[in-house]
Amino acid sequence: MVQRMLAKGRKVVGMDNFCNGSRKNIEQVLQDPRFEFVEIDLSDLSAYRIAAERFHIEDSISEVWHLAANSDIPAGISDANVDLRDTFMTTFNTLEVMKDLGIQHLAFASTSAVYGDHKNIRLHEDIGPLLPISNYGAMKLASEALISAAVEAWLEQAWIFRFPNVIGVPATHGALLDFVRKLQETPDNLNVLGNGTQQKGYLHVTELIDAMLFIREFAKDRLAYFNIGSDDDGVTVRFMAEQVVAAASPGATISFGEGNKGWVGDVPRFVYSIEKLRALGWQPALGSAVAVKLAVREIIEQENCR
């Protein structure tokens, strides 16, 4: 995202605590004099305020892209404090700092997990009820709600992106990375959580970035909220496991677990509507299956270079 913004001629200030990512991922963009970076925990309001003020005084900040969150859903389920701090308080603090400094435009990474488990009903943006089944989904919904109230009271415009399952590199978590790492340890067998029938759509990260920038440019509602996702009904975990085996360790056997949930709080199957985004004028070029194949190659390369 930073590369794409710099390519558009913007200046960018990045803030992250590297609790999931790493400095290595931004080594290249750090060479660009129009990019600055502060290692900071955004759940620490006073540190956040001080850092943002410094940049804002130098060179007025026109908008904030708040993409920081816990991305380890099971960790947030066993300890609610994880998503309170990393998923929710980072949003609360972002709004506090923006309000203080008079920054009026916010782009925000939300998630399909705000919808909870609607079984096979196609998830469009205005569906109800919203009953998340993970603390991650709950704290993203809480963040959306705060942003909505801020748009009513003082924020000029907000774009909310409800992410699907995203794959590609740099990969820090997720089924594909797990499978690749497991096969590096035990090349003959791959153990899969759940029975492999979980089916979800996957979007490649490059397309996710395209979609966010497109929505930011063209959506005109003061509170614009869009699903971003693949254009198909997705692929199964079994398909993903087979792709990783074929690319990383051909001939390995695959053992499946029981049940159709990888973990408590995992939504076993969902179908995502991207009609609203398509009506705005964007649709993904890659299907879920192609995105998975591409990501498998990239992740294997990433892991071989560690």
Added chain:
Amino acid sequence: MVQRMLAKGRKVVGMDNFCNGSRKNIEQVLQDPRFEFVEIDLSDLSAYRIAAERFHIEDSISEVWHLAANSDIPAGISDANVDLRDTFMTTFNTLEVMKDLGIQHLAFASTSAVYGDHKNIRLHEDIGPLLPISNYGAMKLASEALISAAVEAWLEQAWIFRFPNVIGVPATHGALLDFVRKLQETPDNLNVLGNGTQQKGYLHVTELIDAMLFIREFAKDRLAYFNIGSDDDGVTVRFMAEQVVAAASPGATISFGEGNKGWVGDVPRFVYSIEKLRALGWQPALGSAVAVKLAVREIIEQENCR
């Protein structure tokens, strides 16, 4: 509520910081040896945990009724920390304490404000999107979402009550109390915020308690969420002002402001569906107009006795 629970033969422990209520309101129930009270701020997790543990060890706590929240919506809009602390963190901490102590049943006071402004669409429980326009609504939605995730992970059963506008005594805030107090200061004229056309349903607090106890007893879903409200399209602010004038200061003139919102974040008009609650077997006996007339009498008496 405490009186009603004691009348059912339950033991009750109350916890509150009196930031909105007062000890005077519980003087009568404090006489009952089956009622104990701790003055505590529920947003302070360690104090909450210590107090709950003490009672739980003595006499196992079987369920929690979490009714504590900020009730001053404008205060929460000007400072987001108010609803973060009083509306949301009290819920977060309640779940943390319950999880620690193994308490498996939670009744929770939510609100119609989780729905945001759907104009004239009748608000049923499964409507979407949920885009609150106040921090109060946002932090109640956040609380519901956390409870939903807890039911998925460890909580056995939860009852969520989406409150309407509630009136009656003890009154600590709200339009009727404001009107009564204004007329005590200036008996000849009543100044009303907004143009008086705001229209909402009102429920008397005694009926709200009936409804909650009914839902608690009869709703069997693990996550049961119900609108509680009047059975009609409500009454206007103008009607309420006229009732207060007639009862408290007959002949006073009424001056209205501009616009149909009393304050930023106020939902100007909403119609509430209570079909789900009626299908379960409960409906209010009083209409909004009668509830208002009853509450006006009670509030005038309350204020005269201060």
